[in-house]
Amino acid sequence: MTTDAVKEVRVFAPATVANVACGFDVLGFAIEAPGDEVVARVSDKPGFRITKITGDDGKLPKAAEKNTAGVAALDLLRHLGMSDRGIEMEIHKKMPFGSGLGSSAASAVAGVYAVNKLIGEPLAKKQLLPFAMQGEASADGAWHADNVGPSLLGGMVFIRSNQELDIAQLPVPENLWAAVVHPEMEILTKVAREILPTNIPMVNATQQIGNLGGLICGLIQEDYAMIGRSIHDVIAEPRRQKLIPEFYNAKRAAMSNGALGFSISGAGPSVFALCEGEETAQRAGAAISKVFDQINLENQLYVSKINKEGVHVIA
Amino acid sequence: MTTDAVKEVRVFAPATVANVACGFDVLGFAIEAPGDEVVARVSDKPGFRITKITGDDGKLPKAAEKNTAGVAALDLLRHLGMSDRGIEMEIHKKMPFGSGLGSSAASAVAGVYAVNKLIGEPLAKKQLLPFAMQGEASADGAWHADNVGPSLLGGMVFIRSNQELDIAQLPVPENLWAAVVHPEMEILTKVAREILPTNIPMVNATQQIGNLGGLICGLIQEDYAMIGRSIHDVIAEPRRQKLIPEFYNAKRAAMSNGALGFSISGAGPSVFALCEGEETAQRAGAAISKVFDQINLENQLYVSKINKEGVHVIA
Structure with missing residues (x-):
């Protein structure tokens, strides 16, 4: 437990892969990077405000009521009857918008987690879920826990019901790695x-x-073949693949390089491969990336274990 | 391991509940009773034959090629190149036909298991699955493992793919009980x-x-509430319930007596309630039974733990 004596907290909330193939609409997992950083700081001036946003190309509103991180934080403060607490927030976007990597979910999670820490951690991590959901919903209008859940809790998160916020963390085999490739293009969630x-x-x-x-x-059984x-x-996937250029070539590249499976991350355009072991993940990831390179589609590759920690304080 | 020296084997294969509500088409579990008994006996006369069938009201064919237990046993013997082994089989039907309790699956499982035992157990239990499937398919034309799987292996069996015969045994919480009620009426699988x-x-x-x-x-998490x-x-269920009289009254009776859930067993007409603890299962079962009693529909109640053993040798 931190205490009220803390004057500033800096947190990192990871990107997430939702719609994990057959886990469409019910499964998501966190990766190590990229992710968003949020700083929450005690202020002498009463009330909550966002003082700085970087990395967003000026796209995000500073008005707390219109900002995903702000909405999540405010929702928590109101719930606790602490709306007049003097708190400043800085948001450092370190991941792309509309990437299918849960960008708004990461901001919402980081925002509510940072403020909860700053005020002495009155709520446990899992209890922050509805507030983070509220934040994300303010951005995309949907009420889905498949990004917010894993960004908050880490690991592989199964959602039995979004309406009931009934979720469960699944065990993750130690050597399960993800290769995630983000091609620089935008797919509107609405279209997807x-x-x-x-x-x-x-x-x-x-x-x-x-x-x-x-x-x-x-x-559960650490059965990679299964x-x-x-x-x-x-x-x-059969419908959304057409929104991503070279989708099946990228899939073939991943599978022929030993991936266990390959599909679309969230609503795309990012794609992911799950692999047994780092070496395979690196190889499959490079092969996917190369397919996009060949059509001159800029892209970023992220290779990591499944991130079991979720949002956390950083130095 | 038994050896060829064994002259006679008597086995019991349990009834099963398939289509476990949300597990429609992918899940089944075994109960303690009822079930079928099969005796396999060494004979001096070469070849496999069925010598006796009881409890079937003369409905089952004695011709091995047309009998589910016979087909399963013959399929195994042919696979092993042992078709000319002298083996006699007796089948004692101890469960109703068309009940939704996996009657033909139990016969097929008992048949192939008894013969495998008699000839010295050349195959492991799980390896008998395709032969038992063949037996059941000869009866109802479908290729479904959700009755055969749990009758053979016991426990709660998940079927990822019937075509690939890709199945997994799920852990079963110690205090999970089933109340199964069979109303005496027939629903044709075809209609269902x-x-x-x-x-x-x-x-x-x-x-x-x-x-x-x-x-x-x-x-997995022994979380009865989940x-x-x-x-x-x-x-x-919303479509098949109309084939079972008083379905929703029976469901209400089960739920208001503490059942965790209630649905149709297989294609019906049997219904089941899953419960935490024997007392609740007895109470919920009695309440379901009473609903059928009230419309003068004869019915049998079976209350048991999930049967973790599956088919086995009896004295």
């Missing part, structure tokens, strides 16, 4: 949502259910 | 299948996926 079907064939639902269950079993057999998305 | 939709709303698929994952998490929040079937 509209492309999804309203109805799906029963046979696809059963397949997806089988694979989701298989993935959970694979994670994880590999299960990472298939027959619902969203 | 035809009533299912070809397409389903995406939102239902996501709900079912969330609940299936939640159920697996609940089983099991309870997850046991909902939004795909098959």
Whole structure:
């Protein structure tokens, strides 16, 4: 526990991969980098305000009520009856917008976590979930825990119900690595949502259910082969792949370099490969990156273990 | 390991509950009773034959090629190149047909398990799965492991893929009990299948996926409350319930007596309630039974722990 004596807290909230193939809409995991940094500082002036934002190209509003990190923090302060506490916030965006890596979720998580720390940690980490959700919802209008959950708690987070905020952390095999590639292009979440079907064939639902269950079993039993057999998305990927240039070439590149599975991160355009071991993840990641390079699509590669910690204080 | 010196083996294969609510098409579990008994005996006369069937009201064919237990046993013997072994089989049906309790699966499992034992156990239990599947498929034409899997292996069995016969045993909390009620009426599997939709709303698929994952998490973490929040079937139950008289009254009776969840066993007409503890299972079971009694529908109640053993030799 920190105490009120703390004058400043700097935190890091990691990027996340949601819609983990067969885990479409129900699963997300955190990676080591990139992520957002937020500083919360005690101020003599009463009330909460955002004093500085960097790395956003001027895109983010400083008005706390309109800023994801601000909304999450304010929601917490109001809940605790501490709206008049003097608190300044700095937001340092260190990850791209509209990347499919949970950028707004990371900001919301960082914002609420930093303020909770600063005021003496009245709530436990998991209790911050609804406030972070509120922050993210203010940005994209959706009420989904599949980015906020893992960015807050770390690891692989399963969402039974967004409405009920019923989530569970799954065990993650020690040697499970992710290669995430972000091609520099934007996919509007709205478009990615509209492309999804309203109805799906029963046979696809059963397949997806089988694979989701298989993935959970694979994670629990540290059965990498079962994880590999299960990472298939027959619902969203077949439709959303067309929004990402060279998607199937990138997938082939990942799989032929030993990845267990490959799919779209969130609503894209980022893609991810899950791999057994760092070497395979590096190799698969480089191969994916090369496919985008060949069409002159700038891209960034992030290779890391599944981040089991989630948001945390940094020096 | 038994050896060829064994002259006779008697085995019991348990009834099973498939389509475990949100586990529609992917989950099944075994109960303690009822179940089928099969005796396999060494014979001087070469070849495999069925010499006796009891409890079937003359409904089952004695011709091995047409009998589920026979087909499973023959399939194993052919695989091992032992078709000319002199083996006699007796089948004692101790559970109802068309009950939704995996009657043909139990026969197939008992048949192949008994013969494998008799000939010195050349294959491990799990290796018998495809032969038992073949036996059951000969009866109902479907290739589903959700009855055969748990009748063979015991416990709660998850099927990632029937086609690939990719299955996993899930951990079962120690105090998880089932109350199963079989009302004496028949539902044709064909009718129960035809009533299912070809397409389903995406939102239902996501709900079912969330609940299936939640159920697996609940089983793993021995979280009875999460099991309870997850046991909902939004795909098959809403359509199939109309085939079972008083379904929702039976469900209300189970839930108001403390059941974690209630749904249809297999394609029905049997229904089941999962409960924490024997006392609750007895109470919920009695309440379900009473609902059927009130409309003069004869029914049998079976209360047991989840059967972790599956098929086994009996005295």
